[in-house]
Amino acid sequence: MKVARKAVRDIRREQLIEAAIRAISQHGIGETTIADVVKEAGMANGAVNQYFASKDVLLLEALRAVTGEFREIWHQARDKAGEDPAAVLEAVAMAQFHTKVCRHERISVWVAYWSETRFRPKYMEVCTESDAEYGEALMMACRGLAQSGRYKALDSEKAGQFLLAAGDGLWVNIMLGLITRERAVDLMRAHLKSVFPRHY
Incomplete structure (x- = not known):
């Protein structure tokens, strides 16, 4: 069960990283917001805080x-x-x-x-x-x-x-x-x- 949870966590992290890459390519680093990232990832607004410190x-x-x-x-x-x-x-x-x-x-x-x-x-x-x-x-x-x-x-x-x-x-x-x-x-x-x- 722990392994499955860890796998899901890793997948979510990768999805958010890939979403951040897409957002940066569209908006640049300075203009990319957390809202842009979660929108790209198709996740809830608080998702980034669950997987990344900032x-x-x-x-x-x-x-x-x-x-x-x-x-x-x-x-x-x-x-x-x-x-x-x-x-x-x-x-x-x-x-x-x-x-x-x-x-x-x-x-x-x-x-x-x-x-x-x-x-x-x-x-x-x-x-x-x-x-x-x-x-x-x-x-x-x-x-x-x-x-x-x-x-x-x-x-x-x-x-x-x-x-x-x-x-x-x-x-x-x-x-x-x-x-x-x-x-x-x-x-x-x-x-x-x-x-x-x-x-x-």
Whole structure:
């Protein structure tokens, strides 16, 4: 019975976190209210207080949810790629365009949190940790391919940093409706080909 109750509690928490993500994508962080969240979740007004100590705690958990979602996607992509350095780099670089995270709702949420990082140290901590881990994975993948592919003149650190920055820029362009996700994928593949022409 306790297990069942705990499972229901976890489900309700997840529903509220997902509702908070949807609300933030529509209203931004500053304008998102508890009323917006419970409306999105289809729950009673007091629901948030039953599962989260405060609105701030809920918003932080929503950020952890989106960063965790992305982390899981690129980890799985990297692990599936096997041992081939070119496959690993492609998998890690292209993971940021996975349909689960590369869509208007999720990108809007990322941008909303990043815009608040200067004022909220906890947001900065979570965002920079996520970016640092992904950035390091990109640089490691670039190093691996540069070494195995004998791209001796290539600065793999700069290549990895550029891939990270390019992904952010493409995400913003997708959010603004300037390009499609498919076009962003094409552009990233074209860049990989220009840097590692013997492998893409």
